[in-house]
Amino acid sequence: MYAAVVRSYQESPKFEAIDLPEPSGAHDAVVDVLAAGLHPRVRSQADGSHYASRGELPLVPGIDGVGRLPDGRTVYFAAPDTAFGSMAERTVIDVRLSVPLPEGADPVQIAAAMNPAMSSWVALRRRIAFRPGQSVLVLGATGNSGQMAVRIAKLLGAGRVIGAGRDPERLRALRAIGADETVSLAGDPETAARRVGEAAAEVDVVLDYLWGKPAELAMVPLLKRRSDRSRALTWIQIGSVAGPEAAVPSAALRSANFRLLGSGQGSVTTAGYMAELPALVDAIADGRLSVNAVPVPLADVADVWGTPAGAGQRIVFVPTRGAGA
Ligand SMILES: NC(=O)c1ccc[n+]([C@@H]2O[C@H](COP(=O)([O-])OP(=O)(O)OC[C@H]3O[C@@H](n4cnc5c(N)ncnc54)[C@H](OP(=O)(O)O)[C@@H]3O)[C@@H](O)[C@H]2O)c1
Structure with missing residues (x-):
């Protein structure tokens, strides 16, 4: 399968074939990724400058996204703290770090706005x-x-x-x-x-x-x-x-x-974040909160990475396999 892969912190991620890691934890599940946002935090993850960076390469960037579980449910997920993130056709999530999406929620809008x-x-x-x-x-x-x-x-x-x-x-x-x-x-x-x-x-x-x-x-x-x-x-x-x-x-x-x-990762516990996310998913799904999301095929990751998003826009990568599945 394909993913955005960082092999050097000095270079943009490339769309490459890579093996999906084996799910190993009791709460792990493989999802088809439907959408993953290119947030500033993801750029700093991919160039190694974020305070939470672990210096592990190769790296599949992406800190969150929307995916489809094997049972067909669609969830927003926070990517586990590993070198394999959400900018891939499939990824491994910890289901405890996921929130089911309400019927009709737009995966691109959720991935952009959360x-x-x-x-x-x-x-x-x-x-x-x-x-x-x-x-x-x-x-x-x-x-x-x-x-x-x-x-x-x-x-x-x-x-x-x-x-x-x-x-x-x-x-x-x-x-x-x-x-x-x-x-x-x-x-x-x-x-x-x-x-x-x-x-x-x-x-x-x-x-x-x-x-x-x-x-x-x-x-x-x-x-x-x-x-x-x-x-x-x-x-x-x-x-x-x-x-x-x-x-x-x-x-x-x-x-x-x-x-x-x-306020950020570390000053608020994971449990604290997870307790807040369902209400936030609802507010985005019903349109009370929105951003100007721009979906882009994941295959174009290298081209898009170097070009800053238009003012007030948020790029969302859409792996075609996941989106069409
Ligand atoms: N701690 C957390 O939980 C958390 C979560 C999400 C984001 N963040 C952080 O919040 C920051 C903003 O994220 P974002 O999602 O809003 O990014 P964004 O959509 O890329 O917006 C960044 C904005 O910053 C403004 N800007 C850049 N340099 C500036 C300067 N020198 N003076 C004044 N304005 C400047 C620009 O506005 P103009 O076009 O008006 O210049 C730009 O639109 C990032 O550092 C991000 O990592 C933190």
Whole structure:
């Protein structure tokens, strides 16, 4: 059978014949893969830069997907932590890390949307005691996960939601999906940080997809303008598209009730993630949450890998064998 195979972290995966590993655990099952999303996390898995990378090659990338079990049921699955992931015609899953799809759910939409959706869903439901009515700033709201975060904050009862991002068109479009206000991060970074401070000084929660300079520069302007600095502000670090490091000003931690924490693989247990996924599958299946998914044959993996997805799109690989089965 065929899969996307990484043989060197310096090169894109190639569509190659490879043997399927034997299922070995009591809960293992072989699925026909119907769809697997090309998330930023998968790119960092395939180039060896993700913090969870184990340095094992060859590697079949893919952290999740939709597959069909031998009994015909279709499931969303999180790929087990092995060197054989979801970007293959067939793969081995641990059925305990899977969620049955409701009748009529679109495998491509589910494979595209689960990863960006769970970033904010899990952060708000598992990392903090988020209360309806609280207000949220989404830093990096123009990406797939940031757009989802705007929708999800509202779905979970947020009062005011402010979206901050660079792309002007997608920033404008955030209003239609629930943002009460938007802030442009375009142009001079310090001026942009001041704009964030002015717009978002009273929020309760920051969902941060950027980190790097935009996060570093926004902290103090935001805290300084707060009417009551003893009221908690929880900054949840989720993504780092603007840089892996940010210098946290010591004054930020002393001068305000400022809590900084992260949400991702490791800071939330697998059981914690799995408990949240059925509700998320339902919200995607019934259309409350969606992303702009672009299905691409898995055979084209090498060509597509090097070309960034169009703005606001999520590529989903569709192995033709699985899709046609
Ligand atoms: N921890 C978790 O649970 C979790 C789960 C999912 C994703 N993530 C992480 O979240 C991040 C975003 O993922 P995604 O799915 O939204 O990716 P995406 O769809 O590729 O979007 C990334 C967005 O980042 C913006 N961006 C890039 N560099 C920027 C910069 N220097 N300043 C401001 N904006 C910048 C771009 O927006 P513009 O076009 O406006 O520039 C782009 O649309 C990634 O780091 C990903 O690994 C974490």
